[in-house]
Amino acid sequence: MDLIFLQLLTGLAGASTLFLVAAGLTVIFGVTRVVNFSHGSLYMLGAFIAWSILSRLPREPEYFVLGVLGAALATAVIGALLEVLLLRRIYRAPELLQLLATFGMVLVVQDVALWIWGPVDLSLSRPRWLRGAVEVFGLRFPFYDLVLIVVGPVVLGLLLLLFHRTRWGLLVRAATQDRDMVAALGVDQRVLFTSVFALGAGLAGLGGALALPQGSANLHMDLSVIAEAFVVVVVGGMGSLTGAFLAALLIGVLQAFGIALVPKITLVLVFLVMAAVLVVRPHGLLGKPQAMARGEVEALAPIRPAGPALHVLGLVALVLAILAPFFAGPYLLSVLTEAAVAVLFAASLHVMMGPGGMASFGHAAWFGVGAYAAAFAAKGLGAGMAAGLLLAPFAAGALALLVGAFVVRMSGVYLAMLTLAFAQIAWAVAFQWVEVTGGDNGVLGVWPDAWAADKPTLYWLALLLCVGGALVLRRALFAPFGFALRATRDSALRAEAVGLDAYRLRWVAFGLAGAGAGLSGAVFAYAKGSVFPTYMAIPHSVDALVMVLLGGVQTMAGPIVGAVSFTVLHSWLLMGEFWRIKLGLLIMALVLAFPAGIAGAASAAWERWRGRAP
Amino acid sequence: MMLPPPALQVENLHAGYGGAKILRGVSFELAAGEVLVLLGRNGAGKSTTIKALMGLLRPTAGRVRLAGQDIAGAEPHRIARAGLGWVPEERRVFPDLTVAENLEVGRRPARAGLAPWTPERLFALFPNLAGLRARPGARISGGEQQMVAIARTLMGNPRVLLLDEPGEGLAPVIVDLMVEAILALKREGATVLLAEQSLAFAARVADRAAILETGRIVWEGAIDALLADTGARARHLQV
Numbered sequence: 001m002d003l004i005f006l007q008l009l010t011g012l013a014g015a016s017t018l019f020l021v022a023a024g025l026t027v028i029f030g031v032t033r034v035v036n037f038s039h040g041s042l043y044m045l046g047a048f049i050a051w052s053i054l055s056r057l058p059r060e061p062e063y064f065v066l067g068v069l070g071a072a073l074a075t076a077v078i079g080a081l082l083e084v085l086l087l088r089r090i091y092r093a094p095e096l097l098q099l100l101a102t103f104g105m106v107l108v109v110q111d112v113a114l115w116i117w118g119p120v121d122l123s124l125s126r127p128r129w130l131r132g133a134v135e136v137f138g139l140r141f142p143f144y145d146l147v148l149i150v151v152g153p154v155v156l157g158l159l160l161l162l163f164h165r166t167r168w169g170l171l172v173r174a175a176t177q178d179r180d181m182v183a184a185l186g187v188d189q190r191v192l193f194t195s196v197f198a199l200g201a202g203l204a205g206l207g208g209a210l211a212l213p214q215g216s217a218n219l220h221m222d223l224s225v226i227a228e229a230f231v232v233v234v235v236g237g238m239g240s241l242t243g244a245f246l247a248a249l250l251i252g253v254l255q256a257f258g259i260a261l262v263p264k265i266t267l268v269l270v271f272l273v274m275a276a277v278l279v280v281r282p283h284g285l286l287g288k289p290q291a292m293a294r295g296e297v298e299a300l301a302p303i304r305p306a307g308p309a310l311h312v313l314g315l316v317a318l319v320l321a322i323l324a325p326f327f328a329g330p331y332l333l334s335v336l337t338e339a340a341v342a343v344l345f346a347a348s349l350h351v352m353m354g355p356g357g358m359a360s361f362g363h364a365a366w367f368g369v370g371a372y373a374a375a376f377a378a379k380g381l382g383a384g385m386a387a388g389l390l391l392a393p394f395a396a397g398a399l400a401l402l403v404g405a406f407v408v409r410m411s412g413v414y415l416a417m418l419t420l421a422f423a424q425i426a427w428a429v430a431f432q433w434v435e436v437t438g439g440d441n442g443v444l445g446v447w448p449d450a451w452a453a454d455k456p457t458l459y460w461l462a463l464l465l466c467v468g469g470a471l472v473l474r475r476a477l478f479a480p481f482g483f484a485l486r487a488t489r490d491s492a493l494r495a496e497a498v499g500l501d502a503y504r505l506r507w508v509a510f511g512l513a514g515a516g517a518g519l520s521g522a523v524f525a526y527a528k529g530s531v532f533p534t535y536m537a538i539p540h541s542v543d544a545l546v547m548v549l550l551g552g553v554q555t556m557a558g559p560i561v562g563a564v565s566f567t568v569l570h571s572w573l574l575m576g577e578f579w580r581i582k583l584g585l586l587i588m589a590l591v592l593a594f595p596a597g598i599a600g601a602a603s604a605a606w607e608r609w610r611g612r613a614p
Numbered sequence: 615m616m617l618p619p620p621a622l623q624v625e626n627l628h629a630g631y632g633g634a635k636i637l638r639g640v641s642f643e644l645a646a647g648e649v650l651v652l653l654g655r656n657g658a659g660k661s662t663t664i665k666a667l668m669g670l671l672r673p674t675a676g677r678v679r680l681a682g683q684d685i686a687g688a689e690p691h692r693i694a695r696a697g698l699g700w701v702p703e704e705r706r707v708f709p710d711l712t713v714a715e716n717l718e719v720g721r722r723p724a725r726a727g728l729a730p731w732t733p734e735r736l737f738a739l740f741p742n743l744a745g746l747r748a749r750p751g752a753r754i755s756g757g758e759q760q761m762v763a764i765a766r767t768l769m770g771n772p773r774v775l776l777l778d779e780p781g782e783g784l785a786p787v788i789v790d791l792m793v794e795a796i797l798a799l800k801r802e803g804a805t806v807l808l809a810e811q812s813l814a815f816a817a818r819v820a821d822r823a824a825i826l827e828t829g830r831i832v833w834e835g836a837i838d839a840l841l842a843d844t845g846a847r848a849r850h851l852q853v
Contacts, residue, residue, distance in 0.1 A: 167718070170718055170719060171719060173708075173710065174708045174711060174719045177708045177711070178706055180670070181708070182719065183689070183691045184700050184702075185691075185719060185720045185722075185766065185770060186695045186722050186770055187691055
């Protein structure tokens with residue numbers, strides 16, 4: 001009984017910081033309709049800045065309060081700068097590009113933080129008053145946890161007052177409902193958006209600063225908190241502050257009990273609760289169906305099969321790829337093997353994203369499941385490569401169908417956030433389930449059979465499986481299934497009116513994409529000889545998105561062009577210490593300058609050139 | 615004797631969507647205290663003219679002077695602050711805000727020479743709304759939403775009111791109320807540009823009419839003259 005009570009209080013304390021982060025995220029989304037991936041980075045910056053301030057100040061409580069508020073204020077200023085420099089330019093862009101651009105910001109902030117504060121976790125030496133304990137019903141309970149428990153509801157109250165009792169709050173609520181109308185009534189949207197973003201950033205910074213005394217400021221806190229914050233915001237209902245508060249309490253308490261009782265499956269538990277809530281209430285606890293922001297959806301150009309010129313080009317590229325082992329050195333050959341894997345990885349994501357209209361932020365999960373399936377076949381079953389290559393797509397596909405069964409009910413940012421949350425959980429399972437996955441050490445010695453062990457044979461095998469797999473996926477998209485899928489993407493309602501089962505189509509596409517990614521993961525595992533949890537990590541999911549985006553979402557050649565160019569870029573440009581900042585800037589440049597990707601831009605240029613020719 | 619400058623002066627306005635040119639040189643003037651109705655068939659460019667004036671659609675050429683100040687191509691919030699008040703055809707009442715809050719969003723400082731609008735004056739103009747102050751915008755009728763939309767825009771103390779089809783889709787009784795309200799505004803000295811499909815509605819409130827056809831003004835004159843000119847009506851308005 002006592003233990004339960006203590007765990008409950010610990011959970012409530014954790015819920016408070018989680019709420020602060022989620023509140024900022026949900027407020028920013030409400031007005032700008034941007035899901036800010038870099039919100040976790042602001043939380044991280046809040047913690048680092050708080051460390052820098054607090055480690056220089058006297059250790060009395062009043063200086064602590066001052067330092068925490070200073071950190072929150074500094075983060076708010078950084079947030080305002082980010083809004084002016086980056087976000088303002090992408091408000092009218094499709095959701096996927098917004099998510100990607102803000103992820104580019106995550107990478108940049110990581111390297112900037114690394115550069116300023118270094119790679120070591122920074123913790124605060126806590127003064128006595130911070131370490132003290134209080135007696136609660138005869139139990140000793142950390143004083144600081146009580147402080148946190150109070151902060152959450154107080155901030156919620158202040159925010160509700162701000163939004164319901166001030167003119168600024170009124171304008172923000174009005175802009176959440178129809179921002180163009182607010183502008184036509186004489187309100188400068190830019191000032192409103194920048195101030196909302198600064199408020200959200202300040203809340204994230206406050207959360208980070210308040211979390212510092214119990215943990216440390218480190219370079220991993222951004223992505224771990226953003227996945228949790230996404231879950232909280234989705235469960236609470238996008239845009240609802242009170243919903244975020246309730247969801248943060250639910251998730252916080254759940255985690256506290258999970259860690260005390262069944263530490264291994266805590267994250268799975270969180271995912272199951274989220275699933276349960278969304279099945280009953282698809283828009284979250286207190287959420288409403290999101291009205292689309294007005295007049296922003298651009299019609300997509302139809303996808304056409306490639307013309308003869310492109311076929312010839314593709315054939316030439318394929319012949320060159322087949323002949324590569326005769327002229328390429330071992331290093332180039334291994335880069336090309338990776339490129340082949342990347343082609344299938346990107347093509348499988350493209351099935352969902354382009355024709356399916358479902359942008360996944362967790363596609364690496366299926367890649368990882370495939371890789372671990374191959375590792376399991378090799379190590380657990382002692383089976384040959386063929387078994388592993390067969391098992392991988394089935395395992396990944398089956399799991400994708402299981403998860404997809406409820407994920408594909410969602411659309412847009414909800415779907416993106418849920419896939420991300422699931423991938424994060426898959427990563428955590430791989431990371432924590434040391435007995436089976438080896439944890440961080442991974443599974444080593446996943447080697448191909450003897451006949452395929454030399455580099456050229458392995459390369460040809462990878463080429464055959466991955467390019468073959470990509471071609472099968474392409475075939476599916478020009479089959480009636482593909483047309484039906486695109487009809488569903490363009491208008492689910494109209495597609496259903498002509499008798500298409502939208503849910504089933506999306507579900508099958510999700511499973512197909514999972515199976516494709518699983519196969520690519522297995523090939524990668526045999527090519528590298530090892531499998532690590534990082535295969536499933538968020539950055540790897542983003543790699544896939546960048547490939548598809550780099551090539552162009554609305555072209556069939558896009559994922560192939562994108563995968564090859566990304567792999568080449570990755571092995572030459574994006575090496576070395578500060579690769580994150582380079583990749584981050586590349587992503588942002590892409591989103592701002594070439595939203596249609598390389599293949600998209602090339603195809604538009606081709607059309608223009610042909611249009612002018614007589 | 616020098617005439618006072620017109621409240622709104624539109625010269626050679628061009629605008630369109632992407633490649634489609636909708637307005638091909640629209641010109642007209644609106645005197646202070648006057649109600650001018652823009653008439654025309656579907657697709658003639660009435661709503662497009664309103665949107666281009668409001669800055670929601672960037673004009674490709676032309677000038678728009680509001681009380682002497684050039685506002686063509688400015689951002690919507692600047693145009694609103696300069697004194698153009700827009701009431702959209704779809705009303706666009708904020709669904710989750712109460713009627714009183716909807717009005718509050720529209721509030722702007724008083725303008726020299728104009729009696730400032732207050733919620734009390736507006737509830738006197740639209741008595742139906744007085745009892746609905748605390749009701750969310752989503753939970754009032756279409757006619758009441760139209761009244762809220764007009765009242766909300768008036769809270770900004772506009773020099774010129776742009777009304778886009780205020781009678782559309784409303785029951786005849788409510789249309790009568792709308793006519794009453796516009797006539798009341800006129801007595802207060804308001805300047806109104808009305809975009810309208812219905813000649814019957816226009817005839818009850820407007821002083822002058824301008825007819826749009828394929829993006830140009832093809833007829834302009836007093837509303838009584840239009841009512842008398844069966845030929846012009848047949849040429850430009852009948853379907």
